[in-house]
Amino acid sequence: MTLTDRLSALPTPSLVLDEKIMLANIARLRDRPELAGIALRPHLKTAKSVDVARRLLTNGTGPATVSTLREAEVFFESGIRDILYAVGIAPQKLARVIDLIKAGCDLTVLLDSMEQAQAVVDASRASGVSIPALLEVDSDGHRSGLPPASPSLIAIGRVLHDGGGLLRGVLTHAGESYGVAGAGAHAAFAEQERSAAVTAADNLRQAGLPCPIVSVGSTPTAHAARNLAGVTEVRAGVYIFFDLVMAGIGVCRTDDIALSVLTTVIGHQAARGWIMVDAGWMALSRDRGTANQAVDQGYGLVCDDHGKIIPDLIVTAANQEHGIIALRPGSDRPLPDLPVGTRLRILPNHACATAGQFGAYQVIPAQADAPLSQWSRFGGW
Amino acid sequence: MTLTDRLSALPTPSLVLDEKIMLANIARLRDRPELAGIALRPHLKTAKSVDVARRLLTNGTGPATVSTLREAEVFFESGIRDILYAVGIAPQKLARVIDLIKAGCDLTVLLDSMEQAQAVVDASRASGVSIPALLEVDSDGHRSGLPPASPSLIAIGRVLHDGGGLLRGVLTHAGESYGVAGAGAHAAFAEQERSAAVTAADNLRQAGLPCPIVSVGSTPTAHAARNLAGVTEVRAGVYIFFDLVMAGIGVCRTDDIALSVLTTVIGHQAARGWIMVDAGWMALSRDRGTANQAVDQGYGLVCDDHGKIIPDLIVTAANQEHGIIALRPGSDRPLPDLPVGTRLRILPNHACATAGQFGAYQVIPAQADAPLSQWSRFGGW
Numbered sequence: 001m002t003l004t005d006r007l008s009a010l011p012t013p014s015l016v017l018d019e020k021i022m023l024a025n026i027a028r029l030r031d032r033p034e035l036a037g038i039a040l041r042p043h044l045k046t047a048k049s050v051d052v053a054r055r056l057l058t059n060g061t062g063p064a065t066v067s068t069l070r071e072a073e074v075f076f077e078s079g080i081r082d083i084l085y086a087v088g089i090a091p092q093k094l095a096r097v098i099d100l101i102k103a104g105c106d107l108t109v110l111l112d113s114m115e116q117a118q119a120v121v122d123a124s125r126a127s128g129v130s131i132p133a134l135l136e137v138d139s140d141g142h143r144s145g146l147p148p149a150s151p152s153l154i155a156i157g158r159v160l161h162d163g164g165g166l167l168r169g170v171l172t173h174a175g176e177s178y179g180v181a182g183a184g185a186h187a188a189f190a191e192q193e194r195s196a197a198v199t200a201a202d203n204l205r206q207a208g209l210p211c212p213i214v215s216v217g218s219t220p221t222a223h224a225a226r227n228l229a230g231v232t233e234v235r236a237g238v239y240i241f242f243d244l245v246m247a248g249i250g251v252c253r254t255d256d257i258a259l260s261v262l263t264t265v266i267g268h269q270a271a272r273g274w275i276m277v278d279a280g281w282m283a284l285s286r287d288r289g290t291a292n293q294a295v296d297q298g299y300g301l302v303c304d305d306h307g308k309i310i311p312d313l314i315v316t317a318a319n320q321e322h323g324i325i326a327l328r329p330g331s332d333r334p335l336p337d338l339p340v341g342t343r344l345r346i347l348p349n350h351a352c353a354t355a356g357q358f359g360a361y362q363v364i365p366a367q368a369d370a371p372l373s374q375w376s377r378f379g380g381w
Numbered sequence: 382m383t384l385t386d387r388l389s390a391l392p393t394p395s396l397v398l399d400e401k402i403m404l405a406n407i408a409r410l411r412d413r414p415e416l417a418g419i420a421l422r423p424h425l426k427t428a429k430s431v432d433v434a435r436r437l438l439t440n441g442t443g444p445a446t447v448s449t450l451r452e453a454e455v456f457f458e459s460g461i462r463d464i465l466y467a468v469g470i471a472p473q474k475l476a477r478v479i480d481l482i483k484a485g486c487d488l489t490v491l492l493d494s495m496e497q498a499q500a501v502v503d504a505s506r507a508s509g510v511s512i513p514a515l516l517e518v519d520s521d522g523h524r525s526g527l528p529p530a531s532p533s534l535i536a537i538g539r540v541l542h543d544g545g546g547l548l549r550g551v552l553t554h555a556g557e558s559y560g561v562a563g564a565g566a567h568a569a570f571a572e573q574e575r576s577a578a579v580t581a582a583d584n585l586r587q588a589g590l591p592c593p594i595v596s597v598g599s600t601p602t603a604h605a606a607r608n609l610a611g612v613t614e615v616r617a618g619v620y621i622f623f624d625l626v627m628a629g630i631g632v633c634r635t636d637d638i639a640l641s642v643l644t645t646v647i648g649h650q651a652a653r654g655w656i657m658v659d660a661g662w663m664a665l666s667r668d669r670g671t672a673n674q675a676v677d678q679g680y681g682l683v684c685d686d687h688g689k690i691i692p693d694l695i696v697t698a699a700n701q702e703h704g705i706i707a708l709r710p711g712s713d714r715p716l717p718d719l720p721v722g723t724r725l726r727i728l729p730n731h732a733c734a735t736a737g738q739f740g741a742y743q744v745i746p747a748q749a750d751a752p753l754s755q756w757s758r759f760g761g762w
Contacts, residue, residue, distance in 0.1 A: 012762070089647070090646075119721075143655075144647075272522070288667070357760075381664075
C-alpha cells in the first residue's frame with residue numbers, strides 16, 4: 001500500500017509523525033561523542049506521549065525532564081522513575097510532588113528563591129518525604145534563575161541542605177540560543193551554559209554544600225557543545241521532532257523534521273494566488289517562530305503528501321480552521337495546480353506548539369510499507 | 382466561601398469562566414432590536430462545550446454554526462439539530478456529513494467551487510441523502526468565497542439545484558471587520574456583508590434559483606449592524622466570552638471578558654522588573670492578536686484573582702510553561718509586590734485560541750457564592 005493510500009484514510013487535519021526520521025534524530029544526539037559519559041535527560045514536553053518516550057528512553061526508566069506535573073504523573077505511571085520537573089515550583093504544587101515521591105518517583109523540583117526553598121523544606125518536614133531540588137541558574141538573561149555568582153544561591157542552597165539534604169545541584173538553560181544561527185554561535189551559548197552552571201556548582205561546593213548534579217541544555221547547545229567539563233547531564237527536547245525554527249538556525253535540515261500536519265485543499269482564490277486548506281491555527285498553532293528569522297516560513301512550509309517540499313510554497317495566513325497557502329513573497333515560480341481534495345503536509349514552525357494542538361500522532365512506521373500506527377498524546381496540567 | 386478560597390483549590394494554570402458575564406454577553410446580542418425577526422445562529426467553535434451551548438441555545442436544538450465535523454457530531458449528540466458547518470467542504474468529508482444527516486441532523490455544508498458542488502451532488506445521488514449547501518460569498522477579500530456578482534455563483538448554484546434541490550442559500554463573513562475599530566467602522570462592514578449577501582441572493586433568484594437563506598455575520602458586525610434588510614440569519618461566535626482583541630476594537634469593554642487563565646507566581650527577576658508565572662503559551666496560546674492594535678496587550682492583561690485589572694501589568698513574553706509579567710512599556714507605575722504563590726488571572730487576546738488550550742472550564746457560577754462548576758470542552762476534528 002503506498003504512503004498516499006495509507007494517509008488518504010486519515011481525516012484532516014491530522015498530525016503525522018515519521019518514525020524513521022524521529023529515530024535518526026534521537027540517535028544523532030545520543031551518539032554525539034562530546035556527550036560520552038554524560039547523562040542525557042531528554043525533555044518530554046514536546047512529545048507528551050508514552051509511545052514516543054519508549055523510543056527515546058530505551059531503558060524505560062529515565063532520566064527525563066518534564067514541564068508539568070501532569071507529564072510527571074503520566075510518565076511515572078508508564079514506568080519512568082527519574083524525573084526532573086524543570087519549571088520553578090509553586091508551593092501549591094508540593095502536595096502532588098509529595099504524592100509522586102511517595103509512590104516511588106525520583107522527582108526533582110527546580111527553584112530560584114528563598115520562599116520556594118523554605119516551602120520545599122517545610123513540606124518535606126510536614127510530610128516526612130524528602131523533596132530534592134535543583135537551584136536554577138541564569139546563564140543568558142532568558143527567563144528564570146539566579147546569576148551564577150549570586151550569594152543568594154549559597155544562602156538558598158544552605159536552607160535546602162540544612163532542611164534535610166534536599167540540595168541536589170544546579171541547572172541552567174540557554175533559551176537565548178534559539179535566537180542565534182550556526183553551530184559556532186550555539187557552541188558559544190553551550191560554553192556560557194557550562195561556565196555558568198559549573199561556576200555556581202563550584203561556589204556551592206566552596207561553601208561546603210553538595211552539588212552532585214550540574215545540568216545544562218537546550219536543543220541548539222546540546223548539538224553544538226564542544227566541552228562539557230564539569231557538567232553531569234544534558235537536557236534537550238524539540239530535537240526528537242525538530243521544526244522550522246531549528247532548521248532556520250541551522251541545528252537541523254528541513255529533511256530532519258519528523259512532524260507535519262496533513263491537510264486537504266478546500267478551495268482557491270485564484271486572483272489572489274491563494275490555495276485554501278483545512279489546517280488553520282487550531283491545527284498549526286499560532287506559533288510564528290520563524291517570523292524574525294532570515295527566512296520567514298509563515299505558518300509553515302508546504303510539502304506534498306510524501307513530505308517532499310513544494311518550493312516556495314508556505315502558509316501565509318491562518319484563521320481558526322482555514323489556512324491560506326501562497327507563494328513566498330518575491331517568488332517568481334508559478335502557483336502549483338493543487339485541486340480541491342489534494343492532500344498536503346505542512347512542516348511546523350515549532351513542534352512543541354503544533355503537537356500540542358492534537359490528541360494523537362498518526363505514525364508512519366520506520367519499517368517500510370507497514371500500516372500507520374496511532375500514538376496518543378496528552379495535554380493539560 | 383470567598384472567591385479566593387474557591388479558586389485556591391484549582392490547579393494552575395486553569396481556564397476560568399465567569400458565567401454571569403457570559404450570560405450578559407449572550408443576552409446583549411440576543412436582545413439587539415436590529416436582530417428582531419432574524420435568526421441568530423451562534424458559532425460554537427469558541428466554546429466547544431455542551432454546557433455552554435445549553436446556555437446559548439436555550440431551545441436546545443439550534444440553529445448553530447460549527448467549524449469542524451467533530452463539533453457537528455458532538456453537538457448533534459447533545460441534541461442540537463440545525464447545524465451549519467461553515468468551512469468549505471472537502472469531498473473526503475462527505476461520508477461523515479451523510480452519516481450525520483442520516484442520523485437526523487439538519488446539517489448544511491458550505492462551498493465556493495464547481496468541484497465541491499459536483500462532489501456534493503455526486504455524494505447525494507450515491508447515498509440517496511440530500512446534502513444541503515450554502516454558497517460562500519466573499520464580501521471583503523478576507524479568505525474564501527466568490528464575489529457577489531460572479532457568474533460562477535449562478536453556475537454552481539444551478540448544479541446544486543439541479544442535483545436534487547441542494548441549494549439552500551448564500552453566506553458571507555466579514556473577517557476584515559476585526560481589523561477596524563469602532564461601531565461606525567463595524568456598521569460599514571455589516572452593510573458590506575448585507576449588501577454582498579443580498580446581491581448574491583438576488584442574482585440567484587433572478588436566474589430562477591431558490592435562495593431561502595441569506596446568512597451574514599461576525600462578532601463586530603453582528604453588534605453594529607443597523608440595517609439587515611434581506612438577511613435571514615446572523616452568525617457570531619466569540620461574543621459569548623469576548624476577549625482583548627474585541628475590547629481593542631471597541632466591541633466590548635475589558636469588564637465584559639468572561640474568560641481568564643488562572644495562574645500562580647513562581648518567581649521574580651527583580652532587576653529586570655519581571656514576575657514569572659506558570660501560564661506560558663501552552664495555556665495562553667501563541668495568539669498575539671492585539672500586537673497590531675492601538676494598545677498591545679502582550680500575551681494578556683493581568684488581573685487579581687477576583688478579575689480586577691492590575692493597571693499596566695501585562696504578560697510581556699511566554700515560553701511553553703512560563704509567562705513573564707511586567708509593566709507595559711512606558712508605564713511609570715511601580716511593579717506591584719506579588720510574592721511567590723500569588724494567584725492571578727490573565728485576560729486572553731483571543732478567547733477561541735486560549736480556550737482551545739484547555740480541556741475544561743472552571744466556572745464561577747452566576748449565583749453568588751455557589752461552588753465552582755467544571756464544564757468539559759472538547760477539541761480535535
